[in-house]
Amino acid sequence: MTEALLSTIGGKMTLDKVLSTEKAELEEAVKIANKGTHCGMCKVDFLESGLCPAGKKHGFAAYWPEGRMEIVKALYSDKIKPTKELLEIANSCTICGICDKQCNFITHLRPEKVSKALKEYVNKLDDKDIVTIPENQTLKDIRSIVGERWASNDPAVIVSYTKTIITEDAGVNFYVVMPETTEEVAEVVKYADKNNIPYLPRGNGTLLSMFIETLLAKAVGLEKGIIFDFRRLRKLEIDIDNKTATIGVGITAFELQKEAYKHEMRALVAEAEAHLCVNIASVGIISTWGNTYGWGSDNFIDATLVNSKGNIVRHSDEEVSNPYSTNNKFTNLTLTPSKIITEATVKLHPIFEDEEALLIPFEKLDDTLDLAMTLAKRNIGLSLAVISSKYLSEFICPTNEIAEDFDFIAQNYLKMNYLLDVICDKYDKKTVQDLADVFIDENMMKSLILGSPRLASLKESEFLKILSEEKDPLKAIFTGPMRKHLEKALDPSPEQISKVFDEDLQDFFKKVYSKPEMTDVVWLHSFRILPSRLMRQRMFMLRGGYIVADKEKILNLNKMLKETGDKYKLSNALGFISFIENGKFAFVEYDYYFDHLDPDSHNRLNQAIVETLQLELKIKGLLPIEYVFHKGLHRKEHLFYPMPEGLSDDELKILGEMVQSVVGG
Amino acid sequence: MVKFLSEEWIEIGKKYMIEKLDPVKDLKSITTSLLGVVEHIPPDDSTMNFYLELEGGKLKDFIVNTGYTFEEKEAAYEIKGNYGTYKSVLKGEMSLGIAVLKNRLKVKGSKMAALKLIKPLDGVIVSLQEITDEFEE
Numbered sequence: 001m002t003e004a005l006l007s008t009i010g011g012k013m014t015l016d017k018v019l020s021t022e023k024a025e026l027e028e029a030v031k032i033a034n035k036g037t038h039c040g041m042c043k044v045d046f047l048e049s050g051l052c053p054a055g056k057k058h059g060f061a062a063y064w065p066e067g068r069m070e071i072v073k074a075l076y077s078d079k080i081k082p083t084k085e086l087l088e089i090a091n092s093c094t095i096c097g098i099c100d101k102q103c104n105f106i107t108h109l110r111p112e113k114v115s116k117a118l119k120e121y122v123n124k125l126d127d128k129d130i131v132t133i134p135e136n137q138t139l140k141d142i143r144s145i146v147g148e149r150w151a152s153n154d155p156a157v158i159v160s161y162t163k164t165i166i167t168e169d170a171g172v173n174f175y176v177v178m179p180e181t182t183e184e185v186a187e188v189v190k191y192a193d194k195n196n197i198p199y200l201p202r203g204n205g206t207l208l209s210m211f212i213e214t215l216l217a218k219a220v221g222l223e224k225g226i227i228f229d230f231r232r233l234r235k236l237e238i239d240i241d242n243k244t245a246t247i248g249v250g251i252t253a254f255e256l257q258k259e260a261y262k263h264e265m266r267a268l269v270a271e272a273e274a275h276l277c278v279n280i281a282s283v284g285i286i287s288t289w290g291n292t293y294g295w296g297s298d299n300f301i302d303a304t305l306v307n308s309k310g311n312i313v314r315h316s317d318e319e320v321s322n323p324y325s326t327n328n329k330f331t332n333l334t335l336t337p338s339k340i341i342t343e344a345t346v347k348l349h350p351i352f353e354d355e356e357a358l359l360i361p362f363e364k365l366d367d368t369l370d371l372a373m374t375l376a377k378r379n380i381g382l383s384l385a386v387i388s389s390k391y392l393s394e395f396i397c398p399t400n401e402i403a404e405d406f407d408f409i410a411q412n413y414l415k416m417n418y419l420l421d422v423i424c425d426k427y428d429k430k431t432v433q434d435l436a437d438v439f440i441d442e443n444m445m446k447s448l449i450l451g452s453p454r455l456a457s458l459k460e461s462e463f464l465k466i467l468s469e470e471k472d473p474l475k476a477i478f479t480g481p482m483r484k485h486l487e488k489a490l491d492p493s494p495e496q497i498s499k500v501f502d503e504d505l506q507d508f509f510k511k512v513y514s515k516p517e518m519t520d521v522v523w524l525h526s527f528r529i530l531p532s533r534l535m536r537q538r539m540f541m542l543r544g545g546y547i548v549a550d551k552e553k554i555l556n557l558n559k560m561l562k563e564t565g566d567k568y569k570l571s572n573a574l575g576f577i578s579f580i581e582n583g584k585f586a587f588v589e590y591d592y593y594f595d596h597l598d599p600d601s602h603n604r605l606n607q608a609i610v611e612t613l614q615l616e617l618k619i620k621g622l623l624p625i626e627y628v629f630h631k632g633l634h635r636k637e638h639l640f641y642p643m644p645e646g647l648s649d650d651e652l653k654i655l656g657e658m659v660q661s662v663v664g665g
Numbered sequence: 666m667v668k669f670l671s672e673e674w675i676e677i678g679k680k681y682m683i684e685k686l687d688p689v690k691d692l693k694s695i696t697t698s699l700l701g702v703v704e705h706i707p708p709d710d711s712t713m714n715f716y717l718e719l720e721g722g723k724l725k726d727f728i729v730n731t732g733y734t735f736e737e738k739e740a741a742y743e744i745k746g747n748y749g750t751y752k753s754v755l756k757g758e759m760s761l762g763i764a765v766l767k768n769r770l771k772v773k774g775s776k777m778a779a780l781k782l783i784k785p786l787d788g789v790i791v792s793l794q795e796i797t798d799e800f801e802e
Contacts, residue, residue, distance in 0.1 A: 196705055196749025198769065219766045223758070308768070336767045657784050 022124050023076055029117035030076045032109055033069035034597055037539055038164050039532035040204035040273040041106045042066055042099050043231075044254045046529045047512055049101045054092035059150070059178050059231050060157050061205075062089045065099035065111040067160030072114050074159040075121070080172065081131040082122060086156035090115075090122040101508055104501060107536045108399050138197070142177055142226070145187045150178040150232070161227050164205030167217050173224040180232045182304055182312055182342040188226065189340065190310030198225035201340045203275030204252065206532070207282060213539050213596055215606040219335040230275060233342055238263055244301060246345045249277040256346075257527050265348035268293040272529045277303075281341040283625075284632030286587055288385035288421065288525060291376050291579040293349055296632030297324060303633060304343040313339070315633075324635035329644070334630045341633070354426040355382065357521035358433070359392075359440040361416040361474045365558060365574070368418040369551045371435060375422065376549065376583025380431055383423035383525050389416055390573035390591075395530040397452045398500050400537065405456035413468040414477060418574075423522055438474045444483070446519040451490025453500045463489060534575075539596040541605060542575065543612050544588035545628065548621035548643050549579060554586055557622065561590040564612050568604040570594055585640055589625075617655065620646040668799035669755060670703065670713050670729055679727050682792045688722025691788035696720050699782075700740035702733055705747045707801040716740060717789070742782070743773040748801065754790065755797045761790060 042065040045051050055064035062071060062085075071089065074080045093115040100112045133154050135143075142151040152158075155172040162168055179185045192199045200222040202208060211220045233248035236255060240263055247256055253269035253276045260267045268289055270279035279285055280303075284296025293299060303315045303323075315323050326332060362368040368386050375381050389410035397403035410416040419440070422432055433439065440448070448455065458464050463485070470476040477486055494513035498506045517523040524530060534540050543561050547553055558574055565572030575589035592608055594601040616624040621643040631639055647655065667673040686692055698718040706713060716735045718726035728735065750769040753759040762783055764770040 193747065194705055194710060196707070196747050196752070198749065219763050223753075333766065334768060338768045 022121055026072055026076050026117050026121055029072045029114040032111065032114050033072045035107070035109055035537040036066060036069040036111070037107070037535040037537070037596060038066050038205055038209035039106055039535045040066065040206045040209075041529075041532050042102050042111070043204060044102075044252050044273050044529075046254055046272055046527070047102060047105060049098050049508070050096075052098055053094055053096065054089075058089075058092060060152065060160065060176060060229065061164075062157045062160035063092055064160075065103060065115065068093070068115050068118055069111060070160045070162045071156055072118050074155075074162070075118075080155040080159055082125050082129055083131050083133055083154050083156050085133075085152065085154040087122050087125075087130065089156055090118045093119055095119070101505060104505055105398070105509070105512070106532045109537065110502070138195070139175060141191060142175055142188060145191065146177055146179050146184050150180070152176050158227075161202070161205070161229075163212055164209045165200055165202045165212075165222055165227055167212060167221050170221070170223060174222070174227055175225070176227045176229055178229045178232050182233070182306065185228065185233075185340060185342050186306045186310045186312050188228070188310075189306050189308070192226050193308060193310055198222060199228060200225070200336060201228035201230065201249075201278070203230065203249070203278030203282075204273045206271065206273055206535075207279075209535075210539065210541060213594075213602065213605075214541060214609055216335065216609075228340065230278070230342075235343060238265075238348070243348045243350075244345050245348055246343065247276060249275055249340075249342050251276055253279065254527055254529065260348050261351070261526070263348070264351050266351050266526055267346055267348055268295075268299045269526075269528065271531045272527055273532060276346070277341045277344045280344060280346070280632045281337060281339075282630055282632055283628050284636070286578070286589070288383040288423075288576065288578045290587070291379065291384050291581075291583060292382050293347075295580055295636055297635050299347050300633075301345040301347065303341055303345075305339040305341050305633075307339050323633065324638065326631055326634035326638045332631075333627060335626075337630045352382075352425045354429075355423055355522050356426075356429055357442055357445065357525070358422050358424060358429065358436075359445060359521075360420040360422070360432070360436040361414070361438060361440060361478065362418045362420065363415040363474070365418050366551070366555060368420050369554060369577070372420050372577065372579070373549055373551065373583055374435070375420075375432070376579040376586075379582055380428045381422040381424050382428075383421070384579060385421045386574075386577040387419050387421050388574040388576070389418065391575050392419060393452075394533050394536075395524075396449045397456070397533075398497060402453050402456040402500065403533075405459045406452055409455060409459055409464060413464040413473065415468075415473050421525075421576075423525055438472075438478050440478055442521055444478060444487075445521050447487050447490050447492040449519045450492035450494065450497050450513060451487075453497055454490045454492075458489065534591065534593075538593060540591045540593045541609065542589050542591055542625060543609070543616075544575075544590045545616065545622055545624040545626075546580075546585050546587050546640060546643075547619075547623070549583055549586040550621070553619070553621060554588060557588055557616075557619065558590065560615055561612060564608050564615070565590075565592050567611075568608040570601075570604055570608055580636070581640070585643075614652060614656065617647045617652060620644070622646070666798035667796055669752070669797050669801075670706070670715065672729070674793075674797060675715075675727055675729050677796045678793055679724060681796050682724045682727075682789065685792060686724075686788045691785070692719060692722035693785040694722040695782065695785045696722075697742065697782060698726075698738065698740040699786075700735060700738075700743045701751070702743060702745040703748055703751050704745065705749075707748065722785075744770050745773070746770040752800050755794050755800075757794055761786065 061067035100110050103109045103111045139153045153175050157176055158172045158174045230249040233250040235248035236251050237246045253274045254272035256267050256276055257269050268285055270285050280296045305313045372386050390407050393403040393407035397406050467473050476482045494510045497513050498509040501509045571593040575591045578587050594605045667677050700716050702714045704712050713731050715729045716738050746769050750764055
């Protein structure tokens with residue numbers, strides 16, 4: 001903005017006002033950015049569209065689409081002023097459109113508009129609008145460890161970590177550091193410890209983005225200090241002979257699985273975007289494959305960690321004290337990691353040529369659990385889980401609206417409230433088919449995925465009304481004569497599903513959905529690219545945890561979580577139930593969905609969290625999810641044997657005071 | 666108002682707690698002892714500790730020492746953390762509970778029993794917050 005221009009408006013308008021005028025142009029971008037929920041999928045090349053070139057080159061979250069969203073919001077709310085690095089961030093975007101493709105698939109948002117608005121905004125600024133951020137001694141010291149380029153205290157860089165590791169009201173009193181090696185991590189931790197600087201590591205930020213929206217924000221987030229962003233620790237080596245992979249903490253689940261698949265092996269992984277080492281350490285990898293492959297500590301052979309004194313510790317070191325020990329008491333609650341994991345060697349498992357997915361639909365959870373537990377105890381099914389129709393709908397449908405209609409149809413017309421989701425080999429398949437009256441095979445699943453928009457559009461149709469009047473709609477539709485009518489009505493094709501996307505993206509999505517893996521249920525279970533759709537323009541919070549696999553216990557837990565969700569007017573549904581330890585224990589995920597932009601919604605969610613936790617802690621044989629945090633490196637035997645007894649009223653009161661202290665502090 | 670870990674801090678802290686805290690109402694008549702270890706104290710990166718003992722809710726002892734241990738007394742609980750964390754707690758920026766959950770303060774001893782202390786210790790923390798206004802930078 002030049003002086004001449006200022007004079008043309010009579011000198012009455014101050015520079016700030018001019019900036020405000022330009023900021024108004026960010027309004028549309030802010031609306032999009034507000035809906036962003038930081039799923040982290042823009043950092044994973046899951047559609048083979050390539051990755052954001054700026055993010056790949058510069059690393060910091062600020063250079064990735066999700067980071068730009070936070071920057072736009074911070075600029076608009078005056079949390080930050082334009083800086084030199086902000087210009088670089090904005091102009092590093094080449095408007096290539098990759099982010100639109102990735103984000104649209106998951107969230108149906110168009111982040112490129114945000115990047116474009118940011119670019120236009122900064123390019124209207126004059127040199128004197130730019131604030132200079134001095135390099136203080138702390139930054140100098142950190143840079144001397146990791147190199148000048150890989151540490152920053154620039155507010156534009158800092159705010160890009162908002163909603164994943166720092167709360168919105170936390171200010172910008174932070175440093176972000178991107179070390180390249182374990183040794184660099186150790187040096188930075190040593191420096192932080194000596195200089196009383198708090199620090200916190202993050203993976204891709206997805207789990208943190210869930211918890212930062214709740215009353216646990218202050219306990220899980222960082223209030224000031226050093227943010228570790230681990231994207232540069234990118235070792236990925238496959239040992240074919242020993243069937244293992246050694247991975248740096250910057251490797252995502254998707255990247256490892258892709259590499260493992262090249263060698264016809266499979267890793268037990270978390271959701272595609274999760275940095276796998278972090279996920280092992282945080283919750284131990286909760287998966288539908290758990291009954292066969294185990295959980296976190298069953299799957300890593302060695303781990304490298306940096307302790308709070310900055311010492312490097314390996315699990316295989318002879319002098320290390322038992323690194324697997326932990327206890328399952330309710331006081332063993334840790335909401336931030338005590339050590340930083342930087343590398344792990346993990347097991348890889350064989351893939352069989354005859355692997356196939358079967359989904360057995362049920363009206364009642366009771367019946368679903370009967371079959372699920374029969375199979376789990378006999379180790380039938382490589383992957384085995386009970387899923388709700390809500391979960392299925394959210395995963396396979398390309399938009400929230402379609403998912404809602406799909407779920408409505410599943411529940412009200414098809415009477416398909418739950419599905420037993422099994423990946424089996426040919427031997428298991430025979431057993432499952434013997435035990436199930438009705439099943440959805442891979443071809444039908446392909447039709448449901450590609451035909452989901454069309455099915456949703458049949459919500460008010462006569463066809464579905466007639467179907468719902470059948471004695472057994474599930475049998476009629478999936479094994480009876482109506483199957484062919486349904487398949488015809490769905491008209492499942494890449495062309496059909498691509499029509500729900502914006503016109504300029506339809507060709508791209510037609511190609512995406514033409515790829516076999518996009519409708520290959522086994523591949524989708526292995527690569528886990530769909531769960532982020534649960535964060536599609538709104539958030540969810542998971543409840544539940546590990547429980548003794550007793551049907552009545554599971555049903556009661558499900559009932560309690562539903563009633564509490566309903567009480568606080570939260571959209572809620574069972575997510576999934578999977579098993580470990582030959583069906584001895586089940587993991588129950590129950591989801592509360594909420595509008596992350598609505599304070600009232602937050603308030604109701606927080607009340608539901610406190611109430612459910614109190615009720616969960618009284619249940620004998622249940623370890624709530626909060627108590628699994630940062631226990632993934634420990635031996636599961638120490639966590640689950642014996643399962644907790646449940647708290648007495650007195651003990652609950654003490655923990656209540658503790659929670660109060662957390663909420664209040 | 667005094668400097669954290671100074672002799673004055675101990676003296677005024679004792680006086681304040683005796684005068685202002687009700688042994689039953691505020692300190693729930695607890696009997697316990699606590700060793701707080703403070704690491705990385707600026708400017709010379711030293712370590713100090715303070716020992717606090719309560720009997721029936723009455724302050725029995727409050728002593729400050731150098732190093733990691735206080736040899737004359739064995740505390741029921743030990744809380745260890747760096748100077749920055751104690752400073753945040755005493756400035757009211759972070760609660761004791763959050764500092765424990767965040768691993769910033771490490772507790773040695775029974776965690777369930779330590780949790781029982783959090784409520785009664787609130788009074789002690791508030792007292793120390795009231796009297797402490799100076800920290801090493």
